[in-house]
Amino acid sequence: MQEKNGLHTEKNDFEPSPIYEEYSRDREKSKEEDLIREFVGPNYDFYLRKFKVQDVSESNLTWNWPAFWVTPLWLAYRKLYVHAAVILVISTLLRFMGGFGTLIGLGISIFVGLNGNAFYRNYVENHIENIKGLLYEERQLYNKENGGTNSGAVWLLIAASIIVTALINTLN
Structure with a gap:
């Protein structure tokens, strides 16, 4: 390696500084957060906080009150249609089980209240991968x-x- 005026002349001896690497990581993270903001829409800040809690705690369990109280409606609202359909079918079947079905339904609501943000995060992250290379309009x-x-x-x-409730009531 030769020096000319205090500068290295070989092109392959450049090593980025740790500060530059941290800046690059922060910039990439910022771009990803912008994509998430665009994708999530309403209540982006709420979900970003929940996602960060999941990262820091290394656990997907974070509480979501709407996911607990109105489980299938929250799932449908957030476009988790398959989850909503499964819960709706299970809820309908549980109506025939009486008190035991109510207890199971409560357990399902608690499960979704604890895991709903993780379900939603997975949905968001899968879609973010799909949009990374798209132009703004696309x-x-x-x-x-x-x-x-x-x-x-x-x-x-x-x-x-x-x-469905009306049909069930006419059958009873």
């Missing part, structure tokens, strides 16, 4: 379809629950 279309919330799904689920 990302906006993708996010409108897959991200944010869906209040229409909540109303549809409420209507379906009313119909």
